[in-house]
Amino acid sequence: MLGQMMEMPLTIGSLIEHAERYHPKTEIISVETSGERTTSNWKEVGQHARMLASALGKLGIANGDRCATIAWNNRRHLESYFGISGGGMVCHTINPRLAPEQLAFVANDAQDKVLFFEQSFLPVIEKIHTLLETVQYFVVMGPRDDAAAQSIPGLLFYDDLLETGEADAPWPDVDERAASSLCYTSGTTGDPKGVLYSHRSTLLHTLVGNQPDGIALSAQDTVLPVVPMFHVNAWGVPYIAAANGCKLVLPGPNLDGESILALIDETETTMALGVPTIWMNLLTALEASESTLPSLKRTVVGGAPLPPSMIPKFAAYGVELLHAWGMTETSPVATINQFLQRHSALSDSEKTDLRTNQGRPLFGVDLRLLDENKQLLPHDGKTQGDLQVRGHWVVKRYFGKDSDALTDDGWFDTGDVSTIDEDGYMVIRDRSKDIIKSGGEWISTVELENIAIAHPHIVNAAAVAARHELWDERPIVVAVKAPNTSPVEADILAFYKGKIQSWQIPDAVIFVDTLPIGATGKVQKVELRKQFGEHLIEKGKNNA
Numbered sequence: 001m002l003g004q005m006m007e008m009p010l011t012i013g014s015l016i017e018h019a020e021r022y023h024p025k026t027e028i029i030s031v032e033t034s035g036e037r038t039t040s041n042w043k044e045v046g047q048h049a050r051m052l053a054s055a056l057g058k059l060g061i062a063n064g065d066r067c068a069t070i071a072w073n074n075r076r077h078l079e080s081y082f083g084i085s086g087g088g089m090v091c092h093t094i095n096p097r098l099a100p101e102q103l104a105f106v107a108n109d110a111q112d113k114v115l116f117f118e119q120s121f122l123p124v125i126e127k128i129h130t131l132l133e134t135v136q137y138f139v140v141m142g143p144r145d146d147a148a149a150q151s152i153p154g155l156l157f158y159d160d161l162l163e164t165g166e167a168d169a170p171w172p173d174v175d176e177r178a179a180s181s182l183c184y185t186s187g188t189t190g191d192p193k194g195v196l197y198s199h200r201s202t203l204l205h206t207l208v209g210n211q212p213d214g215i216a217l218s219a220q221d222t223v224l225p226v227v228p229m230f231h232v233n234a235w236g237v238p239y240i241a242a243a244n245g246c247k248l249v250l251p252g253p254n255l256d257g258e259s260i261l262a263l264i265d266e267t268e269t270t271m272a273l274g275v276p277t278i279w280m281n282l283l284t285a286l287e288a289s290e291s292t293l294p295s296l297k298r299t300v301v302g303g304a305p306l307p308p309s310m311i312p313k314f315a316a317y318g319v320e321l322l323h324a325w326g327m328t329e330t331s332p333v334a335t336i337n338q339f340l341q342r343h344s345a346l347s348d349s350e351k352t353d354l355r356t357n358q359g360r361p362l363f364g365v366d367l368r369l370l371d372e373n374k375q376l377l378p379h380d381g382k383t384q385g386d387l388q389v390r391g392h393w394v395v396k397r398y399f400g401k402d403s404d405a406l407t408d409d410g411w412f413d414t415g416d417v418s419t420i421d422e423d424g425y426m427v428i429r430d431r432s433k434d435i436i437k438s439g440g441e442w443i444s445t446v447e448l449e450n451i452a453i454a455h456p457h458i459v460n461a462a463a464v465a466a467r468h469e470l471w472d473e474r475p476i477v478v479a480v481k482a483p484n485t486s487p488v489e490a491d492i493l494a495f496y497k498g499k500i501q502s503w504q505i506p507d508a509v510i511f512v513d514t515l516p517i518g519a520t521g522k523v524q525k526v527e528l529r530k531q532f533g534e535h536l537i538e539k540g541k542n543n544a
């Protein structure tokens with residue numbers, strides 16, 4: 001016997017419809033690429049999204065067609081998210097920092113029909129537009145600009161295009177299993193691969209990801225997604241904000257510490273989300289400023305390991321850091337670090353220790369660990385293995401591939417090496433491609449980095465393997481000094497003593513002005529290995 005309840009499809013159109021109807025006046029603050037700050041609201045975003053969907057329909061763009069965006073976090077990008085997906089098309093967010101040939105590769109791979117881009121990218125698009133085999137319409141995300149109009153034949157302008165659509169056009173019926181958006185992995189450890197999300201996977205992530213033990217945003221929050229909208233849909237925040245009527249602050253292109261600090265203080269942001277490098281830069285800016293960060297209560301930190309030393313530094317400003325783990329393939333939030341009831345009895349330092357792990361799975365996500373022979377490992381908090389995941393918002397097959405990306409029994413192999421304890425708290429020990437194998441023993445780069453970053457004269461550090469004749473690989477640390485300090489290698493190496501076993505202590509510390517950071521804010525260890533992989537051999541330090 002079937003249940004006898006209403007069945008409404010879980011669609012992105014229904015999200016924006018809700019925000020427009022029940023949170024019409026809630027503000028959306030947007031920093032435009034020009035630096036101008038504009039204010040709109042959910043009503044206007046919803047109307048514009050419907051106008052865009054109907055305008056695209058009039059251009060002949062059909063259900064399932066891919067419409068790409070190359071844009072920072074701003075109001076038009078938000079409208080495009082809802083307009084494209086709500087209208088039944090697929091919103092393909094492209095990383096603006098891709099090299100022009102990679103950009104063409106990704107747009108051709110996705111077979112994009114429309115390419116929306118900010119005017120600042122016009123010179124690049126002008127150069128490569130003839131390489132974009134499937135794109136029928138190029139749309140500048142701004143008002144009409146007669147000079148720019150000459151650059152690409154038939155160039156359209158977003159604000160003009162909207163005018164051709166209808167503000168009262170209803171959202172079309174869309175199958176909840178239909179594709180809604182397409183995001184390529186950032187390619188930190190390999191070629192980018194497309195992950196095609198569905199309305200259903202997005203809505204389930206929206207509903208479950210925001211429960212009280214998840215991201216926990218409410219209509220009382222002012223939310224700043226520093227995480228880019230081209231990176232796993234800004235961790236789902238635009239959808240969560242629409243479902244809950246949050247006030248949104250979209251930061252535009254300038255994500256340096258000073259700009260983010262000013263934006264948080266001026267908009268009274270209560271919750272912000274981003275990768276650890278964003279928060280490191282914010283801390284440096286904060287320490288050099290008079291601000292006490294009065295409005296900010298919480299941040300979600302993910303995408304790379306949260307350095308434990310950051311937790312008390314933010315706590316001093318009354319900010320709680322919530323550590324979360326996910327991937328493009330898990331769209332993205334899979335685990336988040338929220339406490340259990342019994343943890344309220346812990347001391348502050350025990351709580352800080354607990355906060356450093358990547359947290360417990362949300363309902364709808366399941367984790368397991370396997371050894372190299374594909375045997376299941378215990379969840380005892382000590383045994384380390386390959387992390388596999390399955391769940392309602394986890395990839396099944398990469399876009400355009402003929403076979404599933406799963407194990408025979410239906411799990412996705414994350415490429416991360418982890419431990420899981422009996423409560424489900426997971427620790428990422430490393431990425432399998434980054435972990436260092438010294439004389440047959442594994443050394444976690446995350447652990448080496450956390451220690452270096454805890455040194456008061458180091459602001460950021462990355463540990464990588466350097467080739468070694470005797471041990472195959474030995475760890476070296478590439479570090480950025482704190483302003484106005486002058487640590488030397490011996491100081492940093494001495495700092496490791498007693499914190500880890502002596503054979504795990506790095507063989508060298510190299511100081512650099514900056515670390516290579518990818519478009520999604522992650523340290524590019526591939527680059528560091530290229531640059532410093534032979535350091536020990538060259539320095540004759542390979543016969544220890």
Ligand code: ADP
Pocket residue numbers: 185186187188189301302303304305306323324325326327328329358414415416428430431520522
């Ligand atoms: P890329 O693999 O190109 O970096 P993703 O953005 O999908 O693209 O990154 C997912 C990976 O980022 C995870 O597999 C994991 O290695 C890493 N990661 C994400 N969140 C965390 C975290 N909180 N701690 C440690 N590593 C993380």
